[in-house]
Amino acid sequence: MASRDTKKSHTLGINTRVIHHGDGFAKNTGTVMPPIFPSSTFKHGNPEGFDYTRSGNPNFKILESLLASVENCQYATVFGSGVSAITAIASSLKSGDLVLCEENLYGCTVRLFEQVFQKFGLETKWIDFTTINSIEAIKKINPTMVWIESPTNPLLKIIDIRKICKIANQNQIPVVVDNTFATPLLQRPLDLGATISLTSTTKYINGHSDALGGAVCTQDFNWEERMKFAQKSLGLQPSPFDCWLITRGIKTLPLRIQRQVATAFSLANELAKHPSIKWVRYPFRTDHPQNDLAKKQMAGGGAMITLSLKANQTQTYNFCKNLKLFTMAESLGGVESLVCHPATMTHASLSSQIKEKLGINESLVRLSIGCEDSIDLENDLNQSLSQLK
Template identity: 40%
Template sequence: MTDEDGDSDDFETRAIHAGWEPDPQTGAIMPPIYATSTFAQDAPGEDRGYEYSRTGNPTRMALEENLASLEGGEHGRAFASGMAAINTVLNLLSAGDHVVVGRDVYGGTHRLFTDVYEDYDLEFSFVDATDPDAVAAAITEETELVWAETPTNPLLEIVDIERVAVVAHDGDALLAVDNTFATPYLQQPLEFGADIVAHSLTKYLGGHSDIVGGALITDDAELDERLGFYQNSVGATPDPFACFLVLRGTKTLPVRMDRHSENARELAEWLDEHSAVETVHYPGLESHPGHEVAAAQMDDFGGMLSVEFDAPLEAVRRFVSETDIFTLAESLGGVESLIEHPATMTHGAVPAEERRKTGITDGLVRLSVGLEAVGDLRTDLADTLEKTIEI
């Protein structure tokens, strides 16, 4: 369905068309890669909408408009990495401010908060964000931001965005939600009251493991202006080619996420019955403690899952090292399947004691389930389990 301006309500159509129309001069279907650092001005201070590529670039603007549309937001900002995007949110804060953080977050996020910004007199409290009461109890008069991931990395916990948004706003704090695992195709946090949505474009939105990027989306024009100020001032912006590649990725996001979710769900159900597996962390399983909340705020459950083994560390390390189709690598969200060991890889920067409190054990393995034939993926895991865990 389209409105009077020809804009569609349907995600699949917006994924392909939002942010760009065929070039009126050449008819180019895809946005050109504007590989220029600067733009000619008609007179001093009189430009044609662009003056310098750090400040704004047509390829980047097409991506930012596309991302905003997909998240159901009004404003989008693209960055050189997901961490650059998260850093920009923290630029909104001042010395003495307090942030409530979900305890299960990406290791790089934890490192940025504790090893960088605590030195600038910001205070962080890590809590169980799946419990809105725990979030509320952590909020103080100095709290300016609540930061949450859902599903979380790597335990696939589910945060009730709507309830946590109420808690944050009651405390006069912003709520920022990292939506990387779900993508806007499966979940749109702004709809449930979030103020800022963050993405690592490196993951599902890019979708092909060939770029690094980040994004922030908001409905608040004043907040977007502040984010834009720091985007330009700090300069951690993506190059035009990276923006072009992400735009290529968003066009196929719906069909890719359908397959990611289908494959992950089948593997999760199989692994949940496997004798070598202690626990499967996947919100699509009815046994998952966050299943009902996930079913209410997500359209499907995504392509990420984690598996817990009650096995020696050396056996777990062999398991993640000896798969054939699953590649041992950090990152996620590409068309290929990846496997990793959070305690020694993506979350190695988190102190061991904090990992244990969060539930990130030495027996935890994270899977990014790709688009390969699911039977091949299952055989790969089964054969490797037999050689390594089932000794």
């Protein structure tokens, strides 16, 4: 039998932590699910210290507490979208600062850096962080910040977070990791040395395609202060209702992820056998270029699959449109399966030269695997593949 001290030191499991959100700011009602606090302003001098929702709201605090628990960190700040979270971080930099970026980032991240912040003197340099030379590049370039994704969108490259953070930390360079595809259930960037773990809570964290949100998690109090300042001063705050929806959604995150990952792995293996497919990218398949690193760094291969068809753009579009259970749409991470054509959707803002360099071509397809029955998704993919001509 465990001693009383052992019981006290026991850390609650992830399934328990996502369900028990702590203070719901409604102690006198006995409500199990926290209510929505849609108020724009609060009476001066209230015990909780709220004044104006742009600078704080009970629904923000509830979700931030949950996210900090799941990310295993001290601080979490929520925003109105994933792009709002990116904006908050980028806005903390100044003219002349250089951000060293992984070349295969989310298209809206690229657009924000290249078409918005570049006008204010923020510089970016893009490199392939899967190469050996990338570590030397950090030392040589000495950037103000390093910005990576892993797995990347849409090519699912796996970046060695620990190795990059080790070098960056030695040189006091903050590292931002966009962890949207993995979620903290499969990968914890802060535990690997990252300064900031960024996520679009619109995706897996919420999981129901009905709310927008973003979050920045960190162990660094100074970065927490910067994020709170950006949330308030730039008006990047989420809505209380969206925070309530995301708080509801995160309660089933472990269950959803478990099913989605298992289905994605099975489908990736089946798709790789199909004669109409050139190649399949899935981090936990042995043919993935960074498979060993993925298994070392991640608890699972995720629920995203990227594949290249033996088809032109028209045929690839027809494949996407002929699917019955995969909706052709932006976004990912919901309970419903989605299909995306990155070249004309998520990464449409990139120049044709950049897309060609990265390998985001007309035959590339990105699948977000939902919670449907695996056999039904497999049959749907096969019927659409059979129509390729």
